Amino acid sequence: MPDISREDPADPVGPAGGIPGGRPPGPAQYRERLRVPVAWWLLAVPTVLVLGGEFYEVLSSPWPPVIIACLAAGCAALLYSLGRAQLEVRDGTLTAGGTMLPLAAVSQVIPLDERQSARMRGPRSDPAAYLYSRPYLKQSVYLALDDPRVPYWLIGTRHPAQLAAALERWCGGPAQGDDMPAEGLTGDLGEKPVR
Numbered sequence: 542m543p544d545i546s547r548e549d550p551a552d553p554v555g556p557a558g559g560i561p562g563g564r565p566p567g568p569a570q571y572r573e574r575l576r577v578p579v580a581w582w583l584l585a586v587p588t589v590l591v592l593g594g595e596f597y598e599v600l601s602s603p604w605p606p607v608i609i610a611c612l613a614a615g616c617a618a619l620l621y622s623l624g625r626a627q628l629e630v631r632d633g634t635l636t637a638g639g640t641m642l643p644l645a646a647v648s649q650v651i652p653l654d655e656r657q658s659a660r661m662r663g664p665r666s667d668p669a670a671y672l673y674s675r676p677y678l679k680q681s682v683y684l685a686l687d688d689p690r691v692p693y694w695l696i697g698t699r700h701p702a703q704l705a706a707a708l709e710r711w712c713g714g715p716a717q718g719d720d721m722p723a724e725g726l727t728g729d730l731g732e733k734p735v736r
Contacts, residue, residue, distance in 0.1 A: 568631070569629050569630065569631045570707045570710060571628070571630040571703065571704055571707035571708075572628070572630075573627065573629075573699065573704065574624070574626070574627050575626035575627065575628065575675050575678060575697070575698075575699075576624040577620045577621075577623050577624040577675075585613075588616070589609060589612045589613045593605060593609030593613075596609075623675060626638060626675060628673075628698060628704065630644075630707040630708060635684075635694075635696070635708065637673040638673055640671070642686075644711040644712050645711075645712075646686050647684050647686060647687075647712045648687050648712075649685035650682065650684055650685075650708045651682070652680070652683075652701035652702050652704070653680060653682065653695075653701060654701075655680055657681075658679060658681040658695075658697070659679075661681065661683060661695050662674070662681075662695065667693065669691060670691065670692055670693045670694065671691055672695045673696050673697065674695065674697025678699060680697070680698060680699065681695050681696055681698060681701060682695075682696045682701050682704050682705050682708065684696065684708065
């Protein structure tokens with residue numbers, strides 16, 4: 542993946558920490574916290590108990606409870622850190638995690654359904670693209686850029702239509718809607734030739 546946190550003024554991708562032009566930040570037009578589903582937390586409990594219970598067979602007391610406590614803490618820290626991810630649209634800038642994208646560099650915004658998102662994360666992906674998602678997010682928004690170094694961003698979200706609408710307020714034209722057929726992807730989303 543290319544270094545997307547350069548401070549190059551011509552680079553449409555920059556680090557978090559400031560608004561282009563030095564203005565104070567205004568209110569967020571869209572904000573989404575990408576929390577881990579409750580089912581993942583519930584599945585963590587038996588996983589920790591089963592893995593930790595294996596140590597009762599090979600170690601004597603007090604080590605198995607200590608290991609179970611460490612496994613539980615590690616699992617909780619991992620799930621908590623995954624759930625801290627956040628998307629925000631504010632003052633013409635999309636912030637995904639700690640990376641900012643000035644929306645003036647975006648030429649096209651397309652909300653993708655589950656099938657289209659899976660294709661863009663897999664067989665149709667471009668190694669130069671920027672992907673910000675979580676494994677539990679099935680839908681996403683495709684942002685085509687006017688930059689050959691980073692051709693597009695693919696942002697995982699639970700609400701692709703709302704995110705696309707917020708992005709379009711800053712980018713200009715209307716978002717490509719849900720009426721687009723799953724096979725009807727055009728431009729950079731089209732079929733890649735087999736090499």
